[in-house]
Amino acid sequence: EDQVTQSPEALRLQEGESSSLNCSYTVSGLRGLFWYRQDPGKGPEFLFTLYSAGEEKEKERLKATLTKKESFLHITAPKPEDSATYLCAVQSLSGGSYIPTFGRGTSLIVHP
Amino acid sequence: DAGVTQSPTHLIKTRGQQVTLRCSPKSGHDTVSWYQQALGQGPQFIFQYYEEEERQRGNFPDRFSGHQFPNYSSELNVNALLLGDSALYLCASSLFGQGSNQPQHFGDGTRLSIL
Numbered sequence: 037e038d039q040v041t042q043s044p045e046a047l048r049l050q051e052g053e054s055s056s057l058n059c060s061y062t063v064s065g066l067r068g069l070f071w072y073r074q075d076p077g078k079g080p081e082f083l084f085t086l087y088s089a090g091e092e093k094e095k096e097r098l099k100a101t102l103t104k105k106e107s108f109l110h111i112t113a114p115k116p117e118d119s120a121t122y123l124c125a126v127q128s129l130s131g132g133s134y135i136p137t138f139g140r141g142t143s144l145i146v147h148p
Numbered sequence: 149d150a151g152v153t154q155s156p157t158h159l160i161k162t163r164g165q166q167v168t169l170r171c172s173p174k175s176g177h178d179t180v181s182w183y184q185q186a187l188g189q190g191p192q193f194i195f196q197y198y199e200e201e202e203r204q205r206g207n208f209p210d211r212f213s214g215h216q217f218p219n220y221s222s223e224l225n226v227n228a229l230l231l232g233d234s235a236l237y238l239c240a241s242s243l244f245g246q247g248s249n250q251p252q253h254f255g256d257g258t259r260l261s262i263l
Contacts, residue, residue, distance in 0.1 A: 040190075070251055079152070079238050079254030080191065123190055135204055136181075136252075138190030 038063045042124050042139035049114055049146050057109040057142045059124030067134065069107050071100050072123040074141070080123055083109075114146045150175055152255035154239050160261045161229050169224040169258045173241030180222040181252060182214060183238040191238055197222050226260075234262045 039062040049055055061069065068087050072080035084093045086102040093100050097118065099110040109122055121141040127134055153172045161167050173180050179198045183191035193206035197216035216222045220241075226233060236259050240252035 072254075077256070079240075079256045082251040082253065085251050125190075135193050135206055138183075138192070140188070140190045 038126055038128055038135075038137040040124055040126055040137050040139035042122075042142050044142060045140070046143045047145070049111075049144070051115055051146055051148050052113045054110070054112045054114070056111070057122055057144070059107040059109070059139055060105060061107070061124075061126045062105075063126050063128035063137075065129040066126060067129060068127045069102055070125045070127070070136075071107070071109055072125065074121045074123055083122075111144070114144075116146045116148050119144055119146045152239055152241050152253050154237075154255035154258050156258060157256070158259045158261075160263060162263050163229055163231060165229050166225065166227045167229060167260065169226075169237050169239075169260070170221070171223070171239030171241075171255060172221045173239075174253045177241035177243050177253070178220055179242045180216060180220065181240045181242070182222070182224045183240065184208075184233075185236040185238055185257070187235075194224070229262050231262050234260060236260075 041060045043058045068085050070085050071083040073083055074080045084100040089104045091102050097112050101108045121143045123141045125136050125138040127136045152174050155170045181196040182194040185191045194208050195205040196203050200216045211227045213225045236257040238254050238257045240254045242250045242252045
């Protein structure tokens with residue numbers, strides 16, 4: 037059974053204080069690892085897809101990296117508008133199915 | 149370009165009742181997945197529809213059923229509602245059908261409360 041663990045559960049930063057969120061996973065046959073952002077009362081918004089170890093992707097102040105066991109979402113010089121819950125999900129070939137598995141998320145608050 | 153739309157936004161039901169939630173996928177998408185998100189948890193996969201058939205199913209009882217129409221829109225039906233069914237129900241759409249590892253586009257969900 038696929039497992040996804042995100043840490044920390046909650047993170048408070050000052051504006052401009054860079055940090056990283058962690059997503060550890062256990063899957064058989066990774067087909068993709070996804071990062072989403074979710075604002076309160078909204079659905080998840082797609083950020084990145086990573087397909088293989090060593091891959092990196094960037095978007096504005098966010099950079100996602102992937103190893104064989106974990107992914108990091110690095111936030112550089114965050115702003116208050118980066119406050120949200122960040123979700124990690126994996127999709128793997130498990131028993132012939134492609135059921136995506138989400139972590140519980142990291143709640144990020146950036147103070148001005 | 150319309151994204152994923154869900155209706156209704158909020159719904160209150162009592163135990164034992166039945167409910168139907170609706171979803172229209174993003175324009176150009178052919179695959180619809182449904183998720184249940186309890187408070188403080190990540191989304192949990194219920195099932196996925198492609199070409200009007202249920203293609204994959206998560207660990208949910210048969211009380212949860214669905215349908216996909218020829219225009220790719222979809223419904224989620226839940227029978228014999230339990231208090232534990234209270235959650236945000238999310239619909240997500242994507243392209244290329246079963247087995248796709250393309251990113252999903254989510255709607256803002258239906259908040260279902262069971263009294």
